[in-house]
Structure formats: structure tokens, C-alpha cells
Amino acid sequence: MPLPLDATFRDALAGADRPLTGMWVCSGSPLIAELCAGAGLDWLLIDAEHSPNGLESILAQLQAVHGYPVQAMVRPPVNDTVLIKQYLDLGVQNLLIPMVHSVGDAEAAVAATRYPPAGVRGVGSALARASRWNRVPGYLADAEATLSVTVQIESSAAVSAVEAILAVDGVDAIFVGPSDLAASMGVLGQQEHPEVRAAVEHCLAAAQKAGKPAGVNAFNPATARHYLAGGASFILVGADVALLARGSEALATQFIPAPDDDSPVSY
Template sequence: MPAPYNPFKAAIAKGELQLGCWLGLADPYIAEISAGSGFDWLLIDGEHAPNDLRSITAQLQVIAGRDSHAVVRPPIGEPWIIKQLLDAGAQTLLIPMVESGAQAQDLVDAVTYPPHGVRGVGSALARASDFAAIGDYLTTAREEICLLAQVENRKGMAALDDILAVDGIDGVFVGPSDLAADMGFIGQPGQAEVQNTVLDAIRRIVAAGKAAGILTLDASLQSDCRHLGATFIATEIDVTLFARHMREASKLSRQRLSQG
């Protein structure tokens, strides 16, 4: 029996739109609700959310019972944490702050078993192999791993062609917020100069035959990126959704019940 099929990887390779939502509340209950909401993929964030290996694993477990696909973003693209996340069952990784072709190649090596890579061989202990129930996991796992590089500063943009040239990088994700900050517009990803840079990157990614992705709450930018061929687009964040609706609920209740 081979490693589990990765529908997200197959979809973006064919250019099919995959709509996503960011999960930053770091809770399996929220992840399970989100996984039943209709999004194609959910990003479990280990970079800016209070997640650790156990909380990420718990979210992977509940998402696996639904139709959404789990994508995991570690805090950093180091081989040791990539190894742990893959063994925990993550099949799609989004690695932040990729800045060179050499770094992209190191990431490919980190998700690949020897002799072609450096991923540690410990699948008998791992959820990824169904605890050794998947007999040929070691020889089939790599085909179903989807590796996404996040480019989010001027250095990464300058190296974009080198990153795109690395075999084994399935897609490149553009990070508008960090890019805006690095360009001198912190907190202003809607600045024209930033958006033009984002859209140029999307064009280059698609032209190189890679999948292009983005997280933005700006509906206009979402549409522009999709028009240029972006295939994995995150349109919401659980934290902001919850905070926004909680504040609105409180405000409306107070207005309604304070009258008279």
C-alpha cells in the first residue's frame, strides 16, 4: 500500500483553484469546524500562532476526517522540524521566508529520503506511515509531499527565478504583509507599489509552470491574482473572522438592549 494520495498537490499541478483559510486559533475543535466549512485547504500556522508539534498533530488528525486538506507552516524551514511535521502526517508544507535557490534546494532535500535527500528514516514510529501499516511508505512518500516556498521580502523577490528553477518546489506563495514591511510600507500591503510587486511575482510563478498562491483579505487582489493564474488562494483567517464577528455581536447586542 502506498502513501496516502495528496489531492491538493494534484489539484494545483493541474491548475485547479483551491480556496483556503488560515488557522491561527491553534485548537482542534476550531480546526474540525473549519474543515467542514467547504474550504479546499486549511493552513495550520506554526509561525505566528501558538502551535507546537502536539497541537499541530491534533489538528491534522481532525482535519483528516473531513474533505479539507491540511497545509502546515513551520516557524522556520529547518530539517529537524520539517522531519517532525512530515512524520506527524503533514503532506503539504509552506515554508516561510525563502530567499534563495540554494535554500529552496535545501528544503527539497529535507523532504526527501536518502540517498537523494536528508530526511531522517523513522517512519515506523510515525503517524505518516500509519505506524508502519503502510508497508511501502518509504518508497512512495515523496511523490505525495507538496512543498511550497513562501517568498515575502525583496531578497526573495530578487531570487525568485532561482527558486522557481529548483525541481521539487511545487509552488511559490507570495506574502504581501512581510513584503510590504520590507519595502517600507509596514502595515500597508494595499500600497500600489506592493501590489504591483505581488502581481508581477504571480505572473512570473505561473509563467515558470509552478503553482502560485497568496493569502489576502483584499477581495480585489484575490480576483487579480486568480485572473493571473494563481491556484491556491487563502481568503480568510479564523482569528480575524472570530474577532470581527464577536466584536460585531457585542456591539449590536449592546445597541439593541440599551435602547429605551
Template structure:
């Protein structure tokens, strides 16, 4: 029976009438992915760069999120042809490649996600979930329509080359990473420093001028709203592991560090 794949996140961004909001899944857990997928967010980003994820765990998270109406993206650990081929063959329709600093890198990455003659992606869709084992009609010839490739600008060199990177054909959009940008600018740990924020907003304007959607990572709510007001088309506003970490710390603060009942006030068992 012929199957139809979901629209890509690139398509969703082109149709959106507002800023879209997403969250990271950094735990490697399919359960966490499903909880996040059912939250009402517009998209999820499953991380392979800084999270304990391999192909099998990413596949499990794709399955867990597949029943919910949101886009799912996977950040690969590096812009390598074999990695990108394997992740796309899992059925991932939206990929993110970190640490892209030149247009040449972006061109190479775009080629990795397309079949010849336009790219270098190896053909194996009959054996893979990407084309649903040949159940998606004409997948090989139309694969580029089923995949959105996003890159991250995270260095001063990348900032200097933003306009050229954004102009690369086959790149659907760009995510700014303020944490690594801050480190590259000598301001490590200061992702909301005015110089970092200003650089990100300048990049927004250049990306928009190229006709591409700009996104940003911003876990601070005030920063996220400010970036949205300044032209971000999509903002990543949290992560499963951060939500658990801060939530569990609040429980400890509420019940251990500031208990409502002291041991002296507890009733005796005698």
C-alpha cells in the same frame, strides 16, 4: 492492512480547473480546525510560525480535519531539518516554509523533505504516522510522492530571486506574503499598496513560467478576487482568529455601541 494516503495539495493544484481557496487555522484549536475543515474550503493551513502550536496540538488538528474532503498544509516556523522531519513524521503531507529568499535556501528545504539519496530526511516512518506505522506500502521509497513542499516569498530579495526559487526541483509551489513584502519594501501595514500588488503579480508570471502554481495571502475580498483574476492558482482568504475577532466586534457594535433598546426603555422589575 495496506493503506493509501490522500493526494498532495500539489497534485490537487495540478488537477484543478479553477483557483483554489483556503483558510488559516491560527488558534491552535482542534475544534476551530474541524469547524474550518467543514466549511467547504479547498484547503486549510495550520500555522506554527505565528500561532501557539507545537507538535501535539498540530497532531490534534490533523485528526480533527481528517474526516473532511480538503487538503491540509502546515506552515513550519523555520526551514530547519529537525522541525521539518518531525512535522512530516506527524503525517503532514503538505508543508510551507516561510521567509525563503534564495534558490539555495529552497534547495536545502527540498532536501530536508526527502529521504537519502535525494535528501537528508531522517528515516523513522516505521515509528511514525507519516507511513501509518508501515501500513502504507513502500512508503520509504515513494515518500517524495506523498509530500508537497511549498515556500513563501516575503522579502524584496525573494522577489528578485523568484524565477530561480520557482525553478528548484522539489518545490511544489510558492506563496506570496504581501504583509511581509510590504514591510520589506518600506510599506509596512500597506499590503494592498499598488507597488506591493504589482510586485506580487510580477512574481505570479515568473512562477507560472517555471511551471509551478503561485498562491497568495489576501484577506481583503476585492484583493483576493483581483489576484485570482491575475493568475493566482490558490488564495488564502481568511483565518479562524480573524473571523472570530471581526465577528465578535460586530456583535459588540450591534448590541452595545448601537443598542436597539436603551436602559430607560426596559420594563421595570417592580
């Protein structure tokens, strides 16, 4: 039976009349992913770079959130051709590639998502959920249209090269990570540092000039609103694990005398 695939994050951005708001899903739990999928947010980022997610748990979370009115993006732990191939074959349609510092990194990420001759993705559609086991008509010819590639700008080198990275064919959007960016700028843990904010704003402006969407991570509501006013097309404003951590701490504070608090230095 012929089957369709979902629209991509690129399509959602193109059709949106406002910035898209999302959250991280880092627990590795399909149940939590599904709970978040029904919250009314626009998108979820299932993370495998800093979270306990492997191929099986990513697959389970994709299945759990499928059918909800939310876009699912997945971040692999590394910009690796083999791993990206496996993610795509699982049915990941929207990728966030971390630590893209240069044009070469961006080109490698795009090539990993394209079948030859346009790229280097291995061909296994008959075996893979991506094509619904060859139940999606014309998948091999049209696979590129079923995918979106967002690359992460999170170093001083990437900020310096952001205009060239944006110009890479196949890069649909950029996403700025202030935590790693702050570390690369010598102000570890200071996402609100004026130089970090200026670098984020530079990337947002460069994306607007290039006509491509740019997103940013900002858990501080005031900072999030500042970047949205500055042209961010999409944003992440929280994480499942952070919400649970802060919520459980609030319960403890309400009923148990607390020791001196050391505020976290990072998101």
C-alpha cells in the same frame, strides 16, 4: 493491514479546474480546525509560525480534519531540517516553508523532505504516523510522491530571486505573503501599496511562465479577486481568529456604544 495516504496539495492543484480557496487555522484548536474543515473550502493552512501550535496540537488538528473533503497544509515557524522531519513524521503531507529568500533556502527546504541520497530527512518510518507505522506499502521508496513543498515569497530578495526559486527541483509551488513583503519594501502594514501589488503580480507572472502554481494571501475580497484574475492558482481569504475577532466585535458594536475605531494596519 496496508493503508493508503491522501492525495497531496500538488495533486489537488493539478486536478483543479479553478483556483483553490482556503483559510488560515491559527487558534491551535482541533475543534475549530474540524469546524473549518467542513465549511466547503478547498484547503486549510494550519499555522505554527504566528500561532500557538506545537507538535501535539498540529497532530490533533491533522487527525480532526482527516476525512473531510479539504486539503491540509502546515506552516512550520522556520525552515529547519529537524523541525521539518518532525512535521513529516507526524503525517504532514503538505508544507508551506516561510521566509524562503534564496535558491539556497529553497534547496534546503526540499532536502529536508527527501530521504538520502536525495536529501537529509532522518529515517524513522517504523515509528511514525507518516507511514502509518509502516502500514503504507513502499513508503520509504515513495515518500517524495506523498508530499508537497510550497515555499513562501515574502521579501524583496525573494521577489528578485523568484524565477530561480521556481526552478528548484522539488519546489511544487510558491506562496506570496504581502504582509512581510510590504515590511521588507519599507511600507510596513501597506499590503495594498502599488509597489507591493506589483511585486505580487511579478511573482504570479513568473510562476505562470515557469509552469508552477502560485498562491497569495489576500483578506481584502477585491484584492483577492484581482490576484485570481492575475493568475493565482490558490489563495487564502480569511482566518479563524480574524473571523472570530470581527464577528465578536460586530456583536459588541450592535449592542454597546463603541469608542473611536482604529482600523488594523495588517492582516
